[in-house]
Amino acid sequence: MRTRIHPKNEMTLRFPSLAENERFARIALSGFVSALDPTIDELTELKTAVSEAVTNCIVHAYRDTVGEVTMTVRLLEGGRVYIRISDKGCGIEDVGQAREPLFTTAPDEERAGLGFAIMESFTDSLRVTSRRGRGTTVTMQRTLTTRTRP
Amino acid sequence: MVDIVYSPERSEVRAEVSGELDHCRAADLRAAIDLEIMKRVPRTLVLDLSQLAFMDSSGIGLIIGRYKLMSELGGRVVVEGASPATAKLLRLAGIFRICTVHSFEEGLKV
Ligand SMILES: Nc1ncnc2c1ncn2[C@@H]1O[C@H](COP(=O)(O)OP(=O)(O)O)[C@@H](O)[C@H]1O
Ligand SMILES: [Mg+2]
Numbered sequence A: 001m002r003t004r005i006h007p008k009n010e011m012t013l014r015f016p017s018l019a020e021n022e023r024f025a026r027i028a029l030s031g032f033v034s035a036l037d038p039t040i041d042e043l044t045e046l047k048t049a050v051s052e053a054v055t056n057c058i059v060h061a062y063r064d065t066v067g068e069v070t071m072t073v074r075l076l077e078g079g080r081v082y083i084r085i086s087d088k089g090c091g092i093e094d095v096g097q098a099r100e101p102l103f104t105t106a107p108d109e110e111r112a113g114l115g116f117a118i119m120e121s122f123t124d125s126l127r128v129t130s131r132r133g134r135g136t137t138v139t140m141q142r143t144l145t146t147r148t149r150p
Numbered sequence B: 001m002v003d004i005v006y007s008p009e010r011s012e013v014r015a016e017v018s019g020e021l022d023h024c025r026a027a028d029l030r031a032a033i034d035l036e037i038m039k040r041v042p043r044t045l046v047l048d049l050s051q052l053a054f055m056d057s058s059g060i061g062l063i064i065g066r067y068k069l070m071s072e073l074g075g076r077v078v079v080e081g082a083s084p085a086t087a088k089l090l091r092l093a094g095i096f097r098i099c100t101v102h103s104f105e106e107g108l109k110v
Helices: A020-036 A040-061 A095-099 A115-121 B023-040 B057-072 B084-092
Strands: A009-016 A068-076 A080-087 A125-131 A135-143 B002-007 B012-017 B019-021 B044-048 B052-055 B076-082 B100-103
Touching (some): A009 A020, A020 A068, A040 A135, A040 B084, A095 A115, A115 B084, B019 B023, B044 B057, B052 B057, B057 B076, B076 B084, B084 B100
Parallel strands (some): B044 B076
Antiparallel strands (some): A080 A135
């Protein structure tokens, strides 16, 4: 059994799947994570990963409709950042295929099919769980480089 | 914001994109840039990203889409002023293989 590491700080946001909230989610993440004194590169990469996950909820999960997106961020011991973004949208048929670089179900909208590839390369771990008709949860973790932290 | 300038002597449309390039903004940017491309049919489209504060894969989609359009018209795309973070995305997406990229990171032409 895995024991849950007690977070030093934690926040949860709930917002409708409107495109203008892509920016809001990035700003909220920045503001919250800045307590850990990340480097500019680390912050940019985490913002990019969050932007990809939230955009997927807006573009894919709630296609032609508006639904709720939930984003939880935890700051853990040792400079570790935990991010979970979930929706109750259409779900993903085949997660393995969806995670492949360049795979997209919306090529005519100029989606590049790189969202999951970016989340994966900009974090230490990416977990995607999904059920058709029920929704999708993306969990990412990244340990920030120790700078001023003890 | 996007600032679009046409220079007939160079047959070049230059689009300077500022602010943040995400899914929310991509459709408007695409419409503005494509309008100018279709009007001018230039040999070169320069996407100047030096004033960009943020970009995600929606920006990659925008660049690839313009690359396809310019290829159909017999032209090319040059990407300029990419920050180190943006250059990392461009590399991950293989943009260096289809467009000429000038980034702050590389210093010179790649
Ligand atoms: N939250 C989600 N809900 C439903 N489908 C999703 C979700 N996230 C991703 N997908 C599916 O996975 C595919 C790949 O996602 P991604 O790598 O971000 O590429 P893109 O968004 O450019 O299509 C999408 O085209 C879509 O079919
Ligand atoms: Mg995506």
